[in-house]
Amino acid sequence: MMKRYIGAFLTVLLLMGSLTGCGGSKQVEAQVFAMDTVMFLTACNGDGEAALQNAEAELYRLESMLSRTRENSQVTLLNQASEDFGKGQTVEVGDEVCGLIEQARTFSRVAGGALDITLAPVSSAWGFTKNAYRVPESGELEVLLTHVGMEHVHTDAAAGTAWLDEGTQVDLGGIAKGYASDRVAAIYRQFGVTSGTVSLGGNVWACGTRPDGKPWVVGIQDPNRTEEADAYVGKLHLSDAFAVTSGGYQRYFEEGGVTYHHILNPATGYPAESGLTSVTVVAAESGTMCDAFSTALFVMGEERALDFWRSGAYDFDLVLVTDDGRVLVTDGIADAFEETEGSGYVYKTVS
Amino acid sequence: MSTRPFPKLRPGIWDALVAAVVIVLAVVCAGAFWVRGTLAEGELTAVVSMDGQERERFALSDGEMERTYTNHGYTLHLLVQSGELRVAEADCPTQDCVHTGTIGQAGQSIVCLPARIVVQLVRTGGSSDVDVVIG
Numbered sequence: 001m002m003k004r005y006i007g008a009f010l011t012v013l014l015l016m017g018s019l020t021g022c023g024g025s026k027q028v029e030a031q032v033f034a035m036d037t038v039m040f041l042t043a044c045n046g047d048g049e050a051a052l053q054n055a056e057a058e059l060y061r062l063e064s065m066l067s068r069t070r071e072n073s074q075v076t077l078l079n080q081a082s083e084d085f086g087k088g089q090t091v092e093v094g095d096e097v098c099g100l101i102e103q104a105r106t107f108s109r110v111a112g113g114a115l116d117i118t119l120a121p122v123s124s125a126w127g128f129t130k131n132a133y134r135v136p137e138s139g140e141l142e143v144l145l146t147h148v149g150m151e152h153v154h155t156d157a158a159a160g161t162a163w164l165d166e167g168t169q170v171d172l173g174g175i176a177k178g179y180a181s182d183r184v185a186a187i188y189r190q191f192g193v194t195s196g197t198v199s200l201g202g203n204v205w206a207c208g209t210r211p212d213g214k215p216w217v218v219g220i221q222d223p224n225r226t227e228e229a230d231a232y233v234g235k236l237h238l239s240d241a242f243a244v245t246s247g248g249y250q251r252y253f254e255e256g257g258v259t260y261h262h263i264l265n266p267a268t269g270y271p272a273e274s275g276l277t278s279v280t281v282v283a284a285e286s287g288t289m290c291d292a293f294s295t296a297l298f299v300m301g302e303e304r305a306l307d308f309w310r311s312g313a314y315d316f317d318l319v320l321v322t323d324d325g326r327v328l329v330t331d332g333i334a335d336a337f338e339e340t341e342g343s344g345y346v347y348k349t350v351s
Numbered sequence: 352m353s354t355r356p357f358p359k360l361r362p363g364i365w366d367a368l369v370a371a372v373v374i375v376l377a378v379v380c381a382g383a384f385w386v387r388g389t390l391a392e393g394e395l396t397a398v399v400s401m402d403g404q405e406r407e408r409f410a411l412s413d414g415e416m417e418r419t420y421t422n423h424g425y426t427l428h429l430l431v432q433s434g435e436l437r438v439a440e441a442d443c444p445t446q447d448c449v450h451t452g453t454i455g456q457a458g459q460s461i462v463c464l465p466a467r468i469v470v471q472l473v474r475t476g477g478s479s480d481v482d483v484v485i486g
Contacts, residue, residue, distance in 0.1 A: 031403035031469055038462050038469055040483075131445060197483050204485050219458070221486030227452045230459055235481060245486035278486060 027196075027211070032056050034063045035177055037201030041184070044211055046192025054191070055184045055198075062183065065097065066176045068120065068169075069129070075172055079120075082164035090161040097172075098155045098162060100288075104175055105150045107292040110313060112304070115296035116266040118148045120171035128262045129171075133253035135260060141269035148266055177203040178291025181242060185287065202245055203291055206238040215239040215336070222343065223249045223277040223321055233278065233321055233345060234329075235338040242287040246294035247278035247321075265299050274301030277323050282333050283316040290316065302328070306350060321345070393474040395457060397436055399429075400469045411436065411455070411472070425466035436470065438463070458484065 028048040032039040032055075039059060043051050067073045074093040081089040093101075104117045120129075121144050127133040136144075147167035155162045164170065177200045184198050185205050197216055198205040206216040215237040225231035226249045236243060248261030248271065265272040279298040281290040293316060297305035302322060309318055309330055317332040325344065329337045331351040339347045395411040401422045409418075411434045418429040427448060430439040435455035438448040441463060448463035457474035458481045 031400055033403065033464070033467050036464070038464065038467075199483050199485070202485055204483050206483070210482065216482045217480065219481040219484045221484060223486070227450075230454070230456045230481075232481070232484075233486075243485055247486055250486070280485065 028052055032059050034059045040199040042196045043193040044195035048193055051188050051191035051193045054187045058183050059180055062180050066172050068171045078162055079169045090163045093162045095160050098157050098160055101155050108150050111296035113266055114299040115292055117170045117172055118152055118168050119264055119266050120169040122269045135255055145269050174295050175288050175292045177201055178287040181205045181287035204243045206241050209239045218243055220280055223247045232340050233327055234340050237336045241282055241284055242290045243282045244290040244294040245280040246298045263298050272299040275323050276320055278321040280319040281316050396473050398471045398473055402467050420468055422466045422468050427463055427468055
């Protein structure tokens with residue numbers, strides 16, 4: 001009798017063993033070239049194939065709508081109207097773009113202007129848009145900065161229209177990939193995908209857990225050792241979370257022995273020198289918010305960034321890397337953060 | 352009070368058989384664990400994709416070799432040495448693939464956006480240490 005029970009128990013164990021690992025279904029993967037980057041998507045469980053096909057189509061749709069360089073995108077049409085006809089020329093951009101502009105306005109306001117979608121002409125003057133780098137004259141920047149500010153951007157949500165003041169240009173690049181990750185997350189849920197990763201050029205969404213039930217391991221690039229692809233400041237163990245990193249090392253050029261990076265301070269028009277080399281924002285709910293705040297908090301610097309986090313106005317956590325070799329991890333993700341031994345950084349949990 | 356004598360304790364043929372079965376089982380279990388461990392370690396493999404489609408995969412332990420890939424009018428020269436690889440030369444305008452430097456661990460990748468070529472390192476039969484990299 002006992003022997004029979006043992007036999008049954010072993011059979012159940014064997015079955016459990018063979019069913020783990022993507023829940024018995026195959027992991028599907030996709031690479032998508034969109035939004036000036038390559039995106040990596042993996043999906044397990046549910047209808048993974050359909051989820052990836054829909055996600056890919058959605059990423060192309062968003063690119064064709066939000067790109068600043070693509071002809072006939074809503075953003076391009078909005079910018080062209082301001083260029084060709086001057087102030088007040090309304091453009092039908094649709095509800096989605098109107099909503100994104102308004103979200104950007106809110107993020108800009110709460111971050112004290114540290115993030116601004118109207119910085120586009122300044123960014124172009126530095127050559128960051130077309131990889132044709134140059135250091136603009138201070139007079140040139142002063143003129144351009146007069147057109148920077150969300151007060152120059154107007155929307156009519158009911159009509160789905162927007163218009164810009166003369167000389168103002170917008171670039172939604174600071175939140176577009178974050179928004180894309182939110183959209184892909186929604187598609188994954190729609191098709192029952194419960195395990196996977198979505199990596200959209202510095203924007204990550206960890207869907208559920210790994211097939212082995214453990215959290216996904218997300219390595220944060222060491223900003224001081226960018227030539228080494230396996231040099232991490234630390235690792236985040238995440239499940240059902242968005243994570244976005246902004247760092248000056250991601251795009252920069254050198255001229256006259258000075259390094260100029262691409263994260264510009266809207267107040268000065270120059271690359272932000274805030275004492276931070278990398279900012280990672282982690283949150284459960286919104287990739288758009290993570291994307292916006294990773295840039296904004298990089299500009300704000302350690303003190304203002306932590307004050308903003310402590311205010312509790314938004315639910316997120318941070319990993320900040322400072323230029324004097326410290327790594328600050330906010331207490332909400334302290335347990336999920338794994339330090340890198342021998343990295344030379346001094347780690348500190350912030351509360 | 353009478354005492355019964357103890358049975359003889361000399362091992363018989365059946366005892367030897369049971370012992371032999373236990374030893375064989377132990378060896379098989381140890382072997383299974385060893386094989387599983389080796390598989391989990393796996394072989395570091397480079398997966399080359401163009402336009403999102405896998406084109407080639409080769410093990411990095413294959414010694415020194417060179418590979419050339421052309422896509423969208425750009426050519427990349429890959430150099431594999433001592434279990435690591437890098438893009439030694441490329442005629443793409445951004446040169447990001449060359450600047451990425453050498454990669455040698457599962458989960459790492461080199462991307463050339465203009466050529467739409469991605470080289471990813473994966474470990475066959477095992478999960479890598481890091482699933483995704485941000486930054």
